[in-house]
Amino acid sequence: MPKARHQFVCQNCGAVSPRWNGRCEACGEWNTLVEEGDGGIASGPGRPLRKGRLVQVERLDAETQEAPRIASGIVELDRVTGGGFVLGSALLLGGDPGIGKSTLLMQASSALARRGNCVVYVSGEEAVGQVRLRAQRLGCANSCVSLLAETNVENIITTLSARKAPALVIVDSIQTLWTESVEAAPGTVSQLRASAQAMIRYAKSSGATVVLVGHVTKDGQIAGPRVVEHMVDAVLQFEGEGGHHFRILRGIKNRFGPTDEIGVFEMSDKGLREVANPSELFLGERLRAAPGAAVFAAMEGRRPVLVEIQALVAESALGTPRRAVVGWDSARLSMVLAVLEAHCGVRLGGHDVYLNVAGGYRISEPAADLAVAAALVSSLANAPLPEQSVYFAEVSLSGSLRPVSQAAGRLKEAQKLGFAQAVYAGTGQKEAAAGLSHVTLSSLADLVVDLVSTGAQSLQRAGVAGR
Numbered sequence: 001m002p003k004a005r006h007q008f009v010c011q012n013c014g015a016v017s018p019r020w021n022g023r024c025e026a027c028g029e030w031n032t033l034v035e036e037g038d039g040g041i042a043s044g045p046g047r048p049l050r051k052g053r054l055v056q057v058e059r060l061d062a063e064t065q066e067a068p069r070i071a072s073g074i075v076e077l078d079r080v081t082g083g084g085f086v087l088g089s090a091l092l093l094g095g096d097p098g099i100g101k102s103t104l105l106m107q108a109s110s111a112l113a114r115r116g117n118c119v120v121y122v123s124g125e126e127a128v129g130q131v132r133l134r135a136q137r138l139g140c141a142n143s144c145v146s147l148l149a150e151t152n153v154e155n156i157i158t159t160l161s162a163r164k165a166p167a168l169v170i171v172d173s174i175q176t177l178w179t180e181s182v183e184a185a186p187g188t189v190s191q192l193r194a195s196a197q198a199m200i201r202y203a204k205s206s207g208a209t210v211v212l213v214g215h216v217t218k219d220g221q222i223a224g225p226r227v228v229e230h231m232v233d234a235v236l237q238f239e240g241e242g243g244h245h246f247r248i249l250r251g252i253k254n255r256f257g258p259t260d261e262i263g264v265f266e267m268s269d270k271g272l273r274e275v276a277n278p279s280e281l282f283l284g285e286r287l288r289a290a291p292g293a294a295v296f297a298a299m300e301g302r303r304p305v306l307v308e309i310q311a312l313v314a315e316s317a318l319g320t321p322r323r324a325v326v327g328w329d330s331a332r333l334s335m336v337l338a339v340l341e342a343h344c345g346v347r348l349g350g351h352d353v354y355l356n357v358a359g360g361y362r363i364s365e366p367a368a369d370l371a372v373a374a375a376l377v378s379s380l381a382n383a384p385l386p387e388q389s390v391y392f393a394e395v396s397l398s399g400s401l402r403p404v405s406q407a408a409g410r411l412k413e414a415q416k417l418g419f420a421q422a423v424y425a426g427t428g429q430k431e432a433a434a435g436l437s438h439v440t441l442s443s444l445a446d447l448v449v450d451l452v453s454t455g456a457q458s459l460q461r462a463g464v465a466g467r
């Protein structure tokens with residue numbers, strides 16, 4: 001065996017460097033290079049290639065069967081995987097520590113075992129007793145899920161191969177696994193990559209679904225599961241805001257299904273509960289007709305979600321007024337403020353502006369611009385927006401409103417939840433939601449003029465003048 005060489009591997013992106021650097025040249029992260037052996041893998045010129053064997057070549061137009069799947073019956077989970085876990089595939093479930101990955105997978109294991117599938121839960125982080133206690137709390141302890149507290153990949157694969165072939169293997173988590181074939185500490189990129197590769201090979205050869213759990217940490221010392229992302233067939237991300245009880249399962253990559261689907265869950269004392277109608281969750285605690293609140297008809301992939309945007313505009317005592325945003329992009333807020341100032345005569349230069357998306361939800365769509373502008377003007381004027389209205393449109397720098405995609409889906413959801421009016425850009429999708437009254441605008445100034453005419457006196461008092 002050739003002598004193992006030493007090299008420096010970035011724990012964030014996996015780039016290899018022959019020298020130590022303070023900063024990884026590939027991804028720009030600081031303090032992420034760690035010395036690792038290359039496991040004695042021979043590389044470079046001078047080593048003759050072994051004679052290989054012939055491999056069968058296939059036709060592209062040949063018939064192929066749909067990949068067989070195992071559905072858990074947890075609708076929100078099955079939707080994101082595209083109808084159930086594909087047998088023989090490998091998935092990575094990422095998410096911050098404590099978000100509920102182990103809880104979700106324990107509930108999924110139990111549901112699948114109850115449907116007659118053989119499930120093995122490999123826990124590298126928690127002892128068997130801990131996993132059992134959690135399962136008891138979740139009410140899924142009586143199902144026939146086999147537990148395995150082990151971190152050595154060779155031991156895991158040998159144990160799995162000696163038993164009845166499982167349909168699903170959960171590995172919680174990939175960061176705790178280590179293999180003897182690599183000379184590096186558990187948790188380093190080399191170990192992570194080799195262990196994941198071994199588990200993925202096991203999935204392909206045995207026909208079991210392997211779900212790898214990966215913690216996402218900003219700390220460079222623990223290997224980010226990014227190096228595993230391109231090795232697996234699907235990457236799911238479990239997200240949530242600290243302090244809020246809802247969680248979103250998002251498909252980031254899926255070789256066997258859609259990536260624009262989300263699953264919504266609520267964390268309760270009995271584990272994760274499915275949320276069939278997310279809009280009701282986000283609008284649940286809404287106060288009727290409060291100034292500074294506007295409902296935005298958002299889209300999460302192909303799923304409409306109505307959320308409330310709250311703004312507070314208050315006179316500033318500071319030389320430089322404060323702008324604070326939770327759940328939205330602060331650069332985008334500055335842009336909307338500039339457009340309101342330049343094209344609509346709304347002066348906010350002497351005001352502090354606070355913007356919050358209710359329920360801890362995060363919006364990344366530019367379609368929220370109009371709802372944000374409406375909430376801002378409403379707060380400044382201390383005049384509530386018309387009750388039962390939803391808003392969606394993108395604001396351009398010229399002050400005009402641009403239509404956004406999937407308007408029909410957004411309108412349908414608003415109608416379903418009993419909203420009476422939709423304010424948006426474009427020609428209208430009246431046929432899509434006949435029960436709504438449609439207000440189609442072409443510029444942001446039109447919205448301000450509209451608000452002026454409804455809450456005239458209070459708007460004028462606050463110093464807002466529509467053009």
Ligand code: TYD
Nearest residue numbers: 097098099100101102103267268269270271
């Ligand atoms: P866990 O699944 O252990 O998170 P992860 O595996 O992603 O690190 O979930 C941890 C959190 O979930 C913990 O803070 C407690 C909370 N939780 C509940 O609120 N209810 C429950 O029934 C369970 C099992 C956990």
Ligand code: MG
Nearest residue numbers: 101102125172
């Ligand atoms: Mg866990």
